Amino acid sequence: MSDSAIIELQNLLGLIIPSPEQRIIPAWSGAKDYTISVKRDDMLHPIISGNKWRKLKYVLINAQQKGIKHLISFGGGHSNHLHALAYCCHKLDIKLCAIIRGDYSNNLTAMLQDIIDWGAEINWVNRVTYQRRDEPAYLQTLKHQYPQALIIPEGGSQSLALDGVAEIVSELNQQYDYIVTPVGSGGTLAGLIHASQQSTSNVLGVAVLKGQGYLEQLVTALLPGTEKQRIHWTINHDFHFGGYAKKNQQLATFCADFSQQTGLPVEPVYSGKMFYALQHLIQQRAFPLGSKILALHTGGLQGNRG
Numbered sequence: 001m002s003d004s005a006i007i008e009l010q011n012l013l014g015l016i017i018p019s020p021e022q023r024i025i026p027a028w029s030g031a032k033d034y035t036i037s038v039k040r041d042d043m044l045h046p047i048i049s050g051n052k053w054r055k056l057k058y059v060l061i062n063a064q065q066k067g068i069k070h071l072i073s074f075g076g077g078h079s080n081h082l083h084a085l086a087y088c089c090h091k092l093d094i095k096l097c098a099i100i101r102g103d104y105s106n107n108l109t110a111m112l113q114d115i116i117d118w119g120a121e122i123n124w125v126n127r128v129t130y131q132r133r134d135e136p137a138y139l140q141t142l143k144h145q146y147p148q149a150l151i152i153p154e155g156g157s158q159s160l161a162l163d164g165v166a167e168i169v170s171e172l173n174q175q176y177d178y179i180v181t182p183v184g185s186g187g188t189l190a191g192l193i194h195a196s197q198q199s200t201s202n203v204l205g206v207a208v209l210k211g212q213g214y215l216e217q218l219v220t221a222l223l224p225g226t227e228k229q230r231i232h233w234t235i236n237h238d239f240h241f242g243g244y245a246k247k248n249q250q251l252a253t254f255c256a257d258f259s260q261q262t263g264l265p266v267e268p269v270y271s272g273k274m275f276y277a278l279q280h281l282i283q284q285r286a287f288p289l290g291s292k293i294l295a296l297h298t299g300g301l302q303g304n305r306g
C-alpha cells in the first residue's frame with residue numbers, strides 16, 4: 001500500500017500520528033536527576049488503544065490489500081486489543097469474530113457491549129478451549145469453520161506487529177538511554193527491541209503479570225532469527241502486584257497521585273504498573289545518574305471502566 005493510502009486509512013480511522021512526546025517532572029525523590037519523557041500513544045485515538053494500533057497497523061493494511069473481509073481474534077472480557085480491533089473492523093467494513101474467554105452473555109462488560117454495537121460476532125468459550133488458542137489443531141478447526149477469515153493472535157502480538165511498533169522509535173525527536181514499556185503478551189517489547197537497531201537505547205519491560213522466564217521466551221520467539229541474540233533488553237518482574245489486573249491500595253493511590261502531578265491519565269493494569277516501577281527504580285538509582293528515560297504510554301484507558 002502506498003504511503004498516501006496508509007495516510008488515508010489513518011485519517012479514515014481518525015488516528016493522530018505521530019503521537020506527542022512530552023517531558024514530565026513527577027514529584028518523586030530522585031526524579032530531578034534524570035530526564036523523563038513520555039511517548040503519548042494513549043493520545044493516538046480515543047478508542048483504538050495506542051500500542052494496539054501499532055501492532056495492528058500492518059495486519060490491517062495487509063488485509064485491505066488482499067481484500068480480506070473477515071477476521072478472528074481472541075481476548076478476555078475487558079480486552080483492549082478486541083476493543084481496538086472491533087472499532088477498526090466497524091470502520092473498515094470487515095467482519096470480526098471475537099472468541100471470548102468465559103461466558104459474559106448475561107453480564108456484558110462495557111467493552112463487550114461496545115464491540116457488539118460495532119457488529120462483532122461473539123463466540124464464548126470456556127477456559128480449557130481458550131487455552132488452546134495458539135495450538136495448530138485448534139486453529140485448523142477455526143480455519144475450517146471460517147475459510148475466508150484471517151486469524152489474529154491474542155493481543156495482536158505476532159511477527160507482523162513488530163514493524164508497526166518500531167515506528168514508535170522512528171518517530172522520536174531525540175535519543176534516549178532507556179525506553180520503558182509495560183509487558184503483557186510481549187509484542188510491544190519485541191517491536192521496541194526490533195526498532196533499536198536504529199538507536200542505542202536499552203529497552204526495559206515491566207511485567208504486568210507473573211511470568212518470569214515465560215515472558216522472555218514469548219519476546220524471543222517473536223524476534224526475527226538474527227535479532228534473537230540481542231542483549232540490550234530486560235524484563236523487570238518486581239512490579240506485577242500478584243498478577244494480571246491485580247492491584248492493591250498502594251497502586252491505586254499511586255495512580256491517582258501520578259495523574260494529579262503530571263496530568264497524565266493512567267490505569268492500574270498497564271501504565272500504572274509501569275510508572276510505579278519507574279518511580280521505584282529511580283529511587284533505587286537503578287539507572288545511571290543523568291540518564292534520559294522514555295516511558296511509552298500504551299493507552300488502554302477504556303479498561304478503567306471495569
Ligand SMILES: *Cc1c(COP(=O)(O)O)cnc(C)c1O
Pocket residue numbers: 049051052080081155157182183184185186187188189270271298299300301
Ligand atoms: C495490551 C496492552 C499492553 C501490553 O502489550 P503487549 O504487546 O501485549 O505486551 C500494554 N498496555 C496496554 C494499555 C495494553 O492494552
